[in-house]
Amino acid sequence: MNFxxxxxxxxxxxxxxxxxxxxxxxxxxxxxGKPRTLSFLANPKYENYLYTTNSSIVLINKNLKLQxxxxxxxxxxDDAYKAFAALLExxxxxxxxxxxxxxxxxxxxxxxSLGENIYVGEFSVIDQNAKIGKNTKIHPQVYIGENVEIGExxxxxxxxxxxxxxxxxxxCIIHAGAIIGADGFGFAPSEDGQHxxxxxxxxxxxxxxxxxxxxxxxxxxxxxxTIIRKGAKLDNLIQIAHNVEIGESCFVAAxxxxxxxxxxxxxxxxxxxxxxxxxxxxxxDVKIGAQSxxxxxxKKEGEVVQGYPAIPLVNFQKASIAFKSLPDLRREFYSLKRxxxxxxxxxxxK
Numbered sequence: 143m144n145f146x147x148x149x150x151x152x153x154x155x156x157x158x159x160x161x162x163x164x165x166x167x168x169x170x171x172x173x174x175g176k177p178r179t180l181s182f183l184a185n186p187k188y189e190n191y192l193y194t195t196n197s198s199i200v201l202i203n204k205n206l207k208l209q210x211x212x213x214x215x216x217x218x219x220d221d222a223y224k225a226f227a228a229l230l231e232x233x234x235x236x237x238x239x240x241x242x243x244x245x246x247x248x249x250x251x252x253x254x255s256l257g258e259n260i261y262v263g264e265f266s267v268i269d270q271n272a273k274i275g276k277n278t279k280i281h282p283q284v285y286i287g288e289n290v291e292i293g294e295x296x297x298x299x300x301x302x303x304x305x306x307x308x309x310x311x312x313x314c315i316i317h318a319g320a321i322i323g324a325d326g327f328g329f330a331p332s333e334d335g336q337h338x339x340x341x342x343x344x345x346x347x348x349x350x351x352x353x354x355x356x357x358x359x360x361x362x363x364x365x366x367x368t369i370i371r372k373g374a375k376l377d378n379l380i381q382i383a384h385n386v387e388i389g390e391s392c393f394v395a396a397x398x399x400x401x402x403x404x405x406x407x408x409x410x411x412x413x414x415x416x417x418x419x420x421x422x423x424x425x426x427d428v429k430i431g432a433q434s435x436x437x438x439x440x441k442k443e444g445e446v447v448q449g450y451p452a453i454p455l456v457n458f459q460k461a462s463i464a465f466k467s468l469p470d471l472r473r474e475f476y477s478l479k480r481x482x483x484x485x486x487x488x489x490x491x492k
Contacts, residue, residue, distance in 0.1 A: 147199050147215045150180070153232065154225045157204070160215030164198050169230075172197060175214075184223035201225050238297060241279050257294065276310065287323070293350065305362060311350035317378070319357040322346050326361040326368075326402060327383025340364060342384060349373075355380065355396070364402075377414070389426070407443075431455065 148162040165178065172181040172188055175197030182201040183192050192200060193210040200214045201222045219225040241261040242249065248266045257276030266284040268274065272288075276296035282448070285303045293312035298304075302316050305323030316322070328340035344363025348354070348370045355378035360368060363385045369387045370376070377396040382388065386400050389408040398412055401420035406412075410424055413432030418424075422439040430436065431448030440447065446455040453461070 145180075147217060150229065151217050154217065154219050154228065156201070156217040156219040156225065158215065158217055160212075160217070164215045165200050169199055169233075172200060175200075178227070181214075182222045182226040184221075184226070201229075212400075233414065238279050245282075263300075269306070281318075299356075305346075307345040308347070308350045308362070309345065311352065311372070314348060314349045315353045316348075317354060317356040317358075320354050321359045322348070322354070323362045324359060326364055328364050328384060328402075344368065344385070346370075349390075351378075358382070361386075369409075383420070395432070431458070 144165045144167050146163055146165045146339040147158055147160070150156070151158045151162070166180040169178045170176050170179040172195050173181055173191045175181050175195035177196055177198055179197050180199045180201070180492055181195060181197040182434055183189065183206070184203070192202070192212055197212060197214050199217060201217050201219055204218045204220060205221050211353050217244070228331060230461050238255040242259055244262045245264045247264045250262065250268045251270045251377055253271050254268050255273040257274055257278065259277050262268065263280060263282035263284070265282055266280050268286045269288045269290070271288055272286050272290045274280070274292050275296065277294055278292055278296045278298070280286070280298045281300045283301050284298050287304055287306035287308070289307045290304050290309070292298070292310040293314070295312055296310055296314040298316050299318045301319045303321050304310065310316070321454045323346045325342040328342055329337035330340055342362050342364050344366045346360050346362050347367045349372040351373045352370050353375045355376055357378055358376055358380040360370065360382040361384045366385060368382065368384055368386050371390040371392070373391040374388050374394070375392070376388070376394045379396050381399040383400055383402040385403040387405045388394070389410060391408060392406055392410045392412070394412040395414040397415045400406070400418045403421045404418050404423070407426035407428065408425045409427050412435065413430055415433045415470045416430050416436065418436045419438070422436065424436070424440045425443045425445065427444040428440050429446045433450070434448050434452040435450035437451045447453060447458070448455050448479065449461070450459040
């Protein structure tokens with residue numbers, strides 16, 4: 143697809159400096175710029191590349207003062223990074239629009255409800271009584287179980303598995319290999335030491351505007367629903383257990399694990415490799431540092447914590463400084479201990 147500087151500036155409400163008719167058909171890093179590609183400059187430390195890049199169009203901030211002549215056509219915007227992200231989103235949507243129709247190698251069972259302008263790729267299976275909203279794109283090798291409901295304008299990437307009775311909202315993105323609705327990890331110990339499986343008969347509900355990363359797993363509830371609220375963003379390789387609730391606009395990084403029945407509030411930020419105990423609650427606007435262990439509820443809104451077990455960030459930073467000093471403190475302790483023992487021995491002999 144080709145876009146001219148004039149078209150891009152119109153979309154971004156930007157100001158053009160240079161040839162408004164120059165066109166691009168790809169993107170590139172500013173330091174690796176090529177003709178007919180678009181780049182952006184948001185970080186000042188890359189400014190030198192602006193004067194040497196071969197990119198045809200570069201997005202820059204309106205307040206940037208040029209130090210040298212620039213060969214590329216410039217489009218000035220309020221925030222170059224956000225503008226570039228908006229362009230990428232538009233480009234991705236244009237690519238998805240080109241996907242349409244039902245591939246003859248897919249399998250769609252009886253009583254399935256299909257909206258207008260959907261796409262179903264090779265070897266995908268849509269089971270009985272499923273409902274698929276208009277403009278939704280189902281890529282190859284996807285399985286959609288019985289009674290599953292998927293809203294409009296949602297993208298389901300390759301190899302995703304959505305178990306029976308789950309519900310996916312509008313404008314969602316589920317990346318390759320994600321598993322939605324597998325059984326929760328529910329077992330009851332018996333007198334003979336065996337673990338008897340507890341049937342998991344609930345479902346998963348994913349609300350509108352949610353993005354689920356590759357190979358992330360979200361377990362169905364034992365009873366009721368595991369819920370991912372509107373606007374939440376989950377990274378790759380995350381485990382969400384049965385009956386968990388992730389609040390609106392949460393942001394959860396890779397390799398995080400959330401144990402059963404934990405409730406996470408709105409706008410919570412979770413770093414990578416965080417572990418949550420089960421049956422706890424996290425207040426709104428909490429921020430949790432990477433590799434933290436959350437063993438109990440966090441009730442204070444806006445709290446920032448880190449560590450295992452997690453403690454307020456200020457205390458964690460102080461503890462980290464003390465931890466670094468432990469070898470020196472140990473040597474000093476044993477030195478003082480030896481001096482004290484020598485003094486005791488001296489006093490004893492007097």
